[in-house]
Amino acid sequence: MSVVQSVDNVALLPAYLAAGTAVLVLLADLLLARAGATAAVAAVGAVATAVGAAVVGAGQTRRTFCVGADCSWIMDGRAALVAAVFALLALGVLGLSGPLLRSGPTPAGEYCFLLACSMTGGVVLGAAGDLITLIVALETLTLPLYVLVGLRRGSLASAEAAVTFFVVSVVATTLTLLGAALLYAVTGGLHLGRLGVLLGDGRDLPLTTAAIALVVVGIAFKVAAVPLHAWAPATYDGAPLPVAAYLSTASKLGGVVALLAVVQRALPADVTGPVLALLAVLTMTVGNLVALRQRRTVRLLAWSSVAQAGYILAPLGALALAAGRTGEAPATAYAAAVAYAVFFVVLELAAFAALVALRPAGGDGGSVDELGGAARRHPWVGAAFALALIGLAGLPPGLAGLFAKVTVVRSLLDGGAGWLALVVAVNAVVGLAYYLRLAATLYAVDPAPVSGAPVGRPAWTVGVALALATAVAVVLGFAPQLVLDLAAR
Amino acid sequence: MRLGEFLLVAVLALPALGAVAVAATPRDRAARVVGTVVAGLTLVGAALLVLGDHGWFGYGPAPAVQPWHRLDVPWVPGLDLRFHLGVDGISWPLVVLTALLTLLCCGYTLWRVPAGGSGRALVALLLVVEVGILGTFLALDLVLFFVFFEVVLLPMYAIIAGWGGEDRRRAARKFALYTLFGSVLLLVGVYVVVAAAGTADVVALTGGAGLSRGTQLAAFTLLALAFAVKSPLWPLHSWLPDAHSQAPTVGSVILAGVLLKMGTYGLVRIAVGVAPEGARWAAPVLGVLAVAAILVGSLVCLMQSDLKRLIAYSSVGHMGFVLLGVATLTATGIQAALIGNIAHGVITGLLFFLAGAVKDRTHAGSLTELSGLRETAPRLAGLLGFAAVASLGLPGLAGFWGEAFAVVAAVQRGGGLWTTLAVLAAIGGALTAAYFLRLLRLLTHGRPSPAVARLTPGLAGAELTAWAPLVLLALAVGLAPTLVLGLAAEPVDALVGVLR
Numbered sequence: 001m002s003v004v005q006s007v008d009n010v011a012l013l014p015a016y017l018a019a020g021t022a023v024l025v026l027l028a029d030l031l032l033a034r035a036g037a038t039a040a041v042a043a044v045g046a047v048a049t050a051v052g053a054a055v056v057g058a059g060q061t062r063r064t065f066c067v068g069a070d071c072s073w074i075m076d077g078r079a080a081l082v083a084a085v086f087a088l089l090a091l092g093v094l095g096l097s098g099p100l101l102r103s104g105p106t107p108a109g110e111y112c113f114l115l116a117c118s119m120t121g122g123v124v125l126g127a128a129g130d131l132i133t134l135i136v137a138l139e140t141l142t143l144p145l146y147v148l149v150g151l152r153r154g155s156l157a158s159a160e161a162a163v164t165f166f167v168v169s170v171v172a173t174t175l176t177l178l179g180a181a182l183l184y185a186v187t188g189g190l191h192l193g194r195l196g197v198l199l200g201d202g203r204d205l206p207l208t209t210a211a212i213a214l215v216v217v218g219i220a221f222k223v224a225a226v227p228l229h230a231w232a233p234a235t236y237d238g239a240p241l242p243v244a245a246y247l248s249t250a251s252k253l254g255g256v257v258a259l260l261a262v263v264q265r266a267l268p269a270d271v272t273g274p275v276l277a278l279l280a281v282l283t284m285t286v287g288n289l290v291a292l293r294q295r296r297t298v299r300l301l302a303w304s305s306v307a308q309a310g311y312i313l314a315p316l317g318a319l320a321l322a323a324g325r326t327g328e329a330p331a332t333a334y335a336a337a338v339a340y341a342v343f344f345v346v347l348e349l350a351a352f353a354a355l356v357a358l359r360p361a362g363g364d365g366g367s368v369d370e371l372g373g374a375a376r377r378h379p380w381v382g383a384a385f386a387l388a389l390i391g392l393a394g395l396p397p398g399l400a401g402l403f404a405k406v407t408v409v410r411s412l413l414d415g416g417a418g419w420l421a422l423v424v425a426v427n428a429v430v431g432l433a434y435y436l437r438l439a440a441t442l443y444a445v446d447p448a449p450v451s452g453a454p455v456g457r458p459a460w461t462v463g464v465a466l467a468l469a470t471a472v473a474v475v476l477g478f479a480p481q482l483v484l485d486l487a488a489r
Numbered sequence: 490m491r492l493g494e495f496l497l498v499a500v501l502a503l504p505a506l507g508a509v510a511v512a513a514t515p516r517d518r519a520a521r522v523v524g525t526v527v528a529g530l531t532l533v534g535a536a537l538l539v540l541g542d543h544g545w546f547g548y549g550p551a552p553a554v555q556p557w558h559r560l561d562v563p564w565v566p567g568l569d570l571r572f573h574l575g576v577d578g579i580s581w582p583l584v585v586l587t588a589l590l591t592l593l594c595c596g597y598t599l600w601r602v603p604a605g606g607s608g609r610a611l612v613a614l615l616l617v618v619e620v621g622i623l624g625t626f627l628a629l630d631l632v633l634f635f636v637f638f639e640v641v642l643l644p645m646y647a648i649i650a651g652w653g654g655e656d657r658r659r660a661a662r663k664f665a666l667y668t669l670f671g672s673v674l675l676l677v678g679v680y681v682v683v684a685a686a687g688t689a690d691v692v693a694l695t696g697g698a699g700l701s702r703g704t705q706l707a708a709f710t711l712l713a714l715a716f717a718v719k720s721p722l723w724p725l726h727s728w729l730p731d732a733h734s735q736a737p738t739v740g741s742v743i744l745a746g747v748l749l750k751m752g753t754y755g756l757v758r759i760a761v762g763v764a765p766e767g768a769r770w771a772a773p774v775l776g777v778l779a780v781a782a783i784l785v786g787s788l789v790c791l792m793q794s795d796l797k798r799l800i801a802y803s804s805v806g807h808m809g810f811v812l813l814g815v816a817t818l819t820a821t822g823i824q825a826a827l828i829g830n831i832a833h834g835v836i837t838g839l840l841f842f843l844a845g846a847v848k849d850r851t852h853a854g855s856l857t858e859l860s861g862l863r864e865t866a867p868r869l870a871g872l873l874g875f876a877a878v879a880s881l882g883l884p885g886l887a888g889f890w891g892e893a894f895a896v897v898a899a900v901q902r903g904g905g906l907w908t909t910l911a912v913l914a915a916i917g918g919a920l921t922a923a924y925f926l927r928l929l930r931l932l933t934h935g936r937p938s939p940a941v942a943r944l945t946p947g948l949a950g951a952e953l954t955a956w957a958p959l960v961l962l963a964l965a966v967g968l969a970p971t972l973v974l975g976l977a978a979e980p981v982d983a984l985v986g987v988l989r
Contacts, residue, residue, distance in 0.1 A: 418677070425674060429666055481566060
């Protein structure tokens with residue numbers, strides 16, 4: 001066997017582009033020292049990454065860093081989709097950050113660099129083929145966020161949020177690593193596919209179950225699944241708004257992708273299925289019920305995104321039953337989870353973009369009452385916000401959200417998990433209550449007097465991000481098959 | 490593209506594009522005119538759908554659903570969703586009724602916009618609601634049916650919350666949450682069927698299509714619950730009185746006139762059609778609940794002192810008759826249900842228009858503040874009397890056929906249970922007459938109350954234009970029920986044929 005590995009650099013192209021973006025941003029900040037130029041470099045890099053991922057993903061599945069049949073880097077259709085979505089999310093969040101970077105103390109160079117680093121983690125995550133790559137990618141995705149969350153200078157809430165997030169996240173990573181180590185001890189393998197084969201053969205050691213549980217639980221922290229969710233609302237609310245948007249979209253997507261990777265390829269479904277079903281039920285129910293009581297906008301969105309994580313996990317819960325593990329049912333479930341996650345991040349990004357547009361530059365999310373009548377002052381932004389919220393609730397005219405829910409329910413019934421479908425359905429009703437309250441507040445006729453300076457026209461970058469996210473949501477609403485096809489690849 | 494396909498698309502695309510055009514028209518009055526014109530064109534398109542082959546001319550056994558026109562193109566194969574539309578004798582009368590009521594409501598807003606928001610937005614929302622309702626009646630794909638079913642929800646919520654009475658927020662939220670609860674059950678029910686059958690084509694699925702008994706029972710339970718919320722069936726009706734009494738006049742007319750029919754139509758076309766074995770199994774329960782709705786509705790109405798609430802509760806009773814007709818699962822019963830649907834839509838639409846007129850003029854809704862209407866406003870009182878008499882089921886007017894034949898169908902069904910139900914329903918019919926006569930006595934007779942004494946006898950031209958078609962239809966359907974039944978006979982026979 002040759003010691004020199006041949007590396008398929010085409011497969012690695014998206015990762016190169018993403019990492020190159022981070023380096024270029026750093027250089028641009030050093031050499032040009034202008035916030036606009038730095039952000040532009042980051043934006044161009046993100047677009048290039050998305051295009052690169054799309055080009056690579058359009059071809060055959062490419063593998064590299066292989067030992068025998070097991071590969072550490074698998075660039076298939078879904079990995080390309082994940083990479084492209086991460087790049088576009090970073091681009092969108094960059095757009096939302098325009099007013100924040102222009103308004104004051106936030107250093108643009110560091111901000112864009114950290115965002116690009118986090119994007120790199122996301123791009124690598126989708127293609128990760130072994131546990132080490134997976135965990136390193138997940139950490140590359142998360143690490144920059146600790147700093148980004150704390151970037152609202154002079155805000156105690158921001159610092160608190162950063163520390164909370166850091167402590168919880170490190171604990172979660174430790175658990176995942178411990179689980180991975182135990183799995184290695186039991187099986188001697190780290191590649192996801194190999195683990196799948198080895199663990200599928202038979203498990204006599206009780207240690208194996210503990211190891212599996214540790215890995216799943218550690219990743220569930222990142223998804224903010226109940227009961228491992230408590231960090232999310234405080235962190236979102238303390239972070240600058242664009243970072244909160246990134247946390248609730250990209251960071252959550254990262255957790256979902258990691259979870260899917262281990263559940264689909266490595267871990268035995270009969271152990272993970274019941275755990276995931278339980279997590280899904282708890283996550284959506286608790287998230288929705290607590291969101292009902294929220295008075296601050298970002299906390300409401302945070303709790304709602306906890307609930308949405310429950311819907312993402314729900315299709316995987318079908319693996320708990322034997323019917324969900326046979327035939328085409330598992331593939332449908334994985335595809336449904338990916339599809340739901342994609343629909344969700346588009347709508348969530350649109351919602352946050354609208355919120356950024358309605359709030360003063362660099363401000364926090366404020367309370368729900370402060371948005372009273374906002375749609376009457378800013379009809380287009382208000383309409384986009386309402387559309388995103390209604391989409392998150394899963395109703396027309398937010399067709400993208402409707403089809404997302406339909407996808408989940410369909411996959412659950414295909415897997416014979418009718419009870420879980422009913423739980424999802426009832427939760428959708430609870431969810432509507434608070435989404436509707438927020439949307440109705442936007443159109444309130446007799447709003448509470450707005451404190452502080454009136455908000456003028458949103459910055460153009462925010463406007464473009466909002467328009468693009470809304471346009472994508474509308475297009476996906478009429479052509480959901482685009483996402484369904486990509487997710488099933 | 491053939492004429493039928495063109496019409497099917499046009500009937501949905503016209504109001505959809507119209508809503509956009511209305512929203513984009515800068516001047517409020519011009520926007521309302523645009524909306525009314527669009528609604529008128531939609532009515533023409535809906536009426537033209539009747540052209541086409543009505544019989545089955547092919548070889549072999551006739552299918553259970555024989556649409557006069559159909560359009561079938563794939564939309565989202567990943568979710569088994571096809572854009573599959575069609576119209577037949579069961580859906581066509583409802584389609585025309587929807588288009589007619591929307592036109593009347595849009596025309597009415599030309600004359601008067603209820604307080605709360607711009608008339609432009611109201612007309613745009615009315616048109617979106619129309620798209621949803623028409624789509625529901627035209628859909629021949631289970632998933633598409635669900636999608637259109639959902640389309641109605643938020644625009645109607647916005648109409649109630651934006652232009653309603655004092656307690657509009659609560660009423661609107663209750664409406665939205667209740668109906669969404671129904672429609673998520675519909676979603677689960679639809680995919681229970683689709684997952685088992687592998688298709689969402691209503692034409693192929695009607696008659697059970699080899700679904701196992703367990704699947705059919707589960708599907709029927711879920712679907713019937715969903716439609717029972719929408720119809721509404723006692724005890725899931727409690728959203729209705731609030732929503733109807735708080736909604737603006739045009740909202741109440743659409744709600745009572747056609748929105749409720751989405752429930753009963755769905756029950757006939759989807760629930761009974763797709764899961765006949767489940768329907769047979771659940772028919773006694775459905776019948777008992779329907780009769781309970783009739784009795785509860787009429788008893789509440791006897792005690793009710795608010796005009797709009799009384800009419801709203803009368804809907805619970807009338808829809809009870811419709812559901813009793815469906816529950817018998819006989820050709821007579823389903824025919825009674827269909828004509829009852831149309832009659833209720835026409836008459837209750839008219840009643841809500843009249844109640845709105847009374848309320849707009851007197852600013853009073855309670856029957857204790859209203860009396861002696863015929864002294865100061867004889868024409869309004871006369872029309873109200875006509876509508877009330879039509880609603881209580883006087884022979885010769887539209888309300889009679891649905892109620893009488895629902896009872897007849899229950900008697901024909903035979904057996905102790907159904908005979909008892911028929912007797913109780915007949916008693917409910919008598920109670921209906923009692924509370925409408927009480928309403929007329931309180932409202933039109935006696936000395937004029939201060940609120941009524943101010944009234945002038947005249948009616949606006951816009952009001953007469955909006956009401957005249959409904960008065961004429963109530964008479965026409967009453968005198969010649971074959972207008973509805975003649976078209977529905979064949980599809981109902983085909984449906985009942987596969988139920989056996």
